[in-house]
Amino acid sequence: MDTYAVVGNPVTHSKSPFIHARFAQQTGRIMHYTPLLAPLNGFRQTVLDFRKNSGKGMNITVPFKFEAYTLATRLTDRARAAHAVNTFRFEAKEEILGDNTDGVGLVRDIEINLNFPLAGKQILLMGAGGAASGVILPLLQQQPCLLAIANRTPEKAVILQQQFANHGPIAAGSYQDFAGQRFDLVINATSASLHNELPPIPPDLFHGTALAYDMLYSSRLTPFLELARAEGVEHLADGAGMLVEQAAESFLLWHGIRPETRIVISQLRDELRRHAP
Numbered sequence: 001m002d003t004y005a006v007v008g009n010p011v012t013h014s015k016s017p018f019i020h021a022r023f024a025q026q027t028g029r030i031m032h033y034t035p036l037l038a039p040l041n042g043f044r045q046t047v048l049d050f051r052k053n054s055g056k057g058m059n060i061t062v063p064f065k066f067e068a069y070t071l072a073t074r075l076t077d078r079a080r081a082a083h084a085v086n087t088f089r090f091e092a093k094e095e096i097l098g099d100n101t102d103g104v105g106l107v108r109d110i111e112i113n114l115n116f117p118l119a120g121k122q123i124l125l126m127g128a129g130g131a132a133s134g135v136i137l138p139l140l141q142q143q144p145c146l147l148a149i150a151n152r153t154p155e156k157a158v159i160l161q162q163q164f165a166n167h168g169p170i171a172a173g174s175y176q177d178f179a180g181q182r183f184d185l186v187i188n189a190t191s192a193s194l195h196n197e198l199p200p201i202p203p204d205l206f207h208g209t210a211l212a213y214d215m216l217y218s219s220r221l222t223p224f225l226e227l228a229r230a231e232g233v234e235h236l237a238d239g240a241g242m243l244v245e246q247a248a249e250s251f252l253l254w255h256g257i258r259p260e261t262r263i264v265i266s267q268l269r270d271e272l273r274r275h276a277p
Contacts, residue, residue: 005036008061019247023259057254058088065130072098081137084130087250103138105246118142127189128156140168150175182208193222206231215239219276
């Protein structure tokens with residue numbers, strides 16, 4: 001049986017095994033998919049040991065996406081642009097193909113599932129870590145009017161701006177630098193919601209915002225989405241759809257077939273509600 005895994009630290013909370021089990025059932029694939037905890041200083045050895053034991057592919061989650069980028073022996077264009085990898089496919093002669101499916105997962109969820117076209121929109125992306133870097137190029141490829149990156153440490157946002165400057169209209173700065181500016185879409189790519197906290201959002205940031213999107217998923221509204229709702233944003237979304245869509249892209253890379261995602265998104269939301277605290 002082909003074996004796959006999601007590797008991270010922590011990783012027991014991951015819903016990727018649930019999602020890939022539904023994909024396998026839907027497509028008739030026989031596969032085993034498991035969560036794999038890697039020591040913070042032992043990611044490389046964990047990956048190599050898994051491969052040695054007949055592993056075929058992996059998803060990579062926090063905090064290893066940048067380290068995965070350096071471990072890959074071959075990269076897709078979108079992984080090379082992001083400088084971060086969330087998917088491995090193990091190939092012949094000990095080659096490791098590194099891909100990043102986060103951005104296409106986000107774009108598919110927003111444009112297809114939420115029916116929110118990105119062309120011509122003003123977009124604010126909050127955060128400048130691995131989650132943010134993986135989605136910038138796919139967002140810019142949809143030809144927004146502007147993609148602005150806000151971060152507590154503005155220098156990190158500026159690095160991403162310079163990295164992607166040739167791909168479309170992009171700006172960078174601190175949160176306060178964008179106070180008073182109108183954005184059609186605000187995306188939270190920070191880890192604040194994991195800790196039930198908020199990024200340092202300036203007052204009136206959501207003025208004129210049509211969609212607030214938190215890349216983290218939960219059985220209830222995150223603090224970011226609670227604030228957006230309180231400030232009058234009509235459309236709210238968490239990252240459950242993105243998680244399923246990026247997983248489908250990984251499944252396609254491994255098996256050559258794209259599973260149907262809408263039903264799995266619905267199943268995932270039911271699963272989250274069943275296990276809500």
